[in-house]
Amino acid sequence: MAYYTAFDLDEGYLTFANGNEPETGHEVRNVGIMVWAHALHLELFLSDLLKQVQSYATRIPADASPNLPKFAA
Secondary structure (H helix, E strand, O other): OOHHHHHHOOOOEEOOOOOOOOOOOEOOOOOOEEEEEEOOOOOOOHHHHHHHHHHHHHOOOOOOOOOOEEEEE
16 A cells, blocks of 8 residues: 555555455545455466466556656666
């Protein structure tokens, strides 16, 4: 939450290392930040786990973090 607030983000993503719960969204009171929680299914074959991570990553827009510092590649 501190990062979401410090960088003035409208939404953020939490990824848990294991779980079977469906994706859930939570709006944080008094700040208006939407937090999306995902659980990775670690029992999957590696190829399927990577597909799951990729599907989460594609949900994050390229311009989702305009206030974050830019680092050289």
